[in-house]
Amino acid sequence: MYTPINQWAEDDRPREKFLLKGRISLSDSELLAILIGSGSRNESAVQLCQRILASTNNNLNLLGKLSVQQLIQFKGIGEAKAISIAAALELGRRRRTEEAVELLKITSSKAVFEIMQPIIGELPHEEFWVLYLNNSNKVIYKSQISKGGLTGTLVDTRIVFKMALEHNATSIILSHNHPSGKLKASEADIQITKKIKEAGRSLDVQILDHVIITEHSYFSFADEGIF
Numbered sequence: 073m074y075t076p077i078n079q080w081a082e083d084d085r086p087r088e089k090f091l092l093k094g095r096i097s098l099s100d101s102e103l104l105a106i107l108i109g110s111g112s113r114n115e116s117a118v119q120l121c122q123r124i125l126a127s128t129n130n131n132l133n134l135l136g137k138l139s140v141q142q143l144i145q146f147k148g149i150g151e152a153k154a155i156s157i158a159a160a161l162e163l164g165r166r167r168r169t170e171e172a173v174e175l176l177k178i179t180s181s182k183a184v185f186e187i188m189q190p191i192i193g194e195l196p197h198e199e200f201w202v203l204y205l206n207n208s209n210k211v212i213y214k215s216q217i218s219k220g221g222l223t224g225t226l227v228d229t230r231i232v233f234k235m236a237l238e239h240n241a242t243s244i245i246l247s248h249n250h251p252s253g254k255l256k257a258s259e260a261d262i263q264i265t266k267k268i269k270e271a272g273r274s275l276d277v278q279i280l281d282h283v284i285i286t287e288h289s290y291f292s293f294a295d296e297g298i299f
Contacts, residue, residue: 107156112148120148136161178209181292184283192249200248204241213239246282255291
């Protein structure tokens with residue numbers, strides 16, 4: 073039997089529970105319920121959010137990929153509620169990006185992954201980025217060099233080094249994503265890496281690594297000995 077949230081025990085209501093017990097005590101569906109504010113005539117906001125989460129196997133990462141149009145397909149979710157959910161999850165993604173940026177010094181390929189995964193790890197198309205480092209291996213700038221389709225992207229070597237000179241970088245790290253999830257360097261990946269590395273020699277800018285990013289993992293040219 074459906075019971076409106078305002079008839080629940082006070083410490084079971086999401087907002088009251090948040091105040092009384094703290095944010096960590098709330099389930100994902102209860103946190104989402106706070107965002108949307110209300111359910112429908114037949115189910116509470118919490119029940120509605122449980123239903124939405126169930127459609128993604130309770131995976132917030134998958135939920136964050138749903139568009140507003142996909143969210144409003146759920147009965148009880150209008151455009152305003154859909155936008156609230158999408159906006160909150162986008163803020164969460166950006167927070168991850170800012171936390172990653174704090175890893176200023178690159179000490180391993182994993183550090184590159186932690187910086188770049190929130191930016192390109194979940195994209196449906198390829199993007200090629202460069203991290204520009206100083207002589208302490210600290211990131212002083214990062215830039216998207218090119219954006220491609222589902223299967224590849226073109227890279228202009230001149231742009232890569234124009235940015236390096238503008239920011240007085242002594243070394244760079246190349247990075248791009250594989251939307252397919254495949255952790256393998258293609259022949260094109262290897263060739264563009266060699267081309268950029270050769271160009272860097274004449275400008276005294278060292279290429280430390282090329283890291284391929286997927287949603288959950290990465291492939292490092294340096295770790296694999298391709299350099």
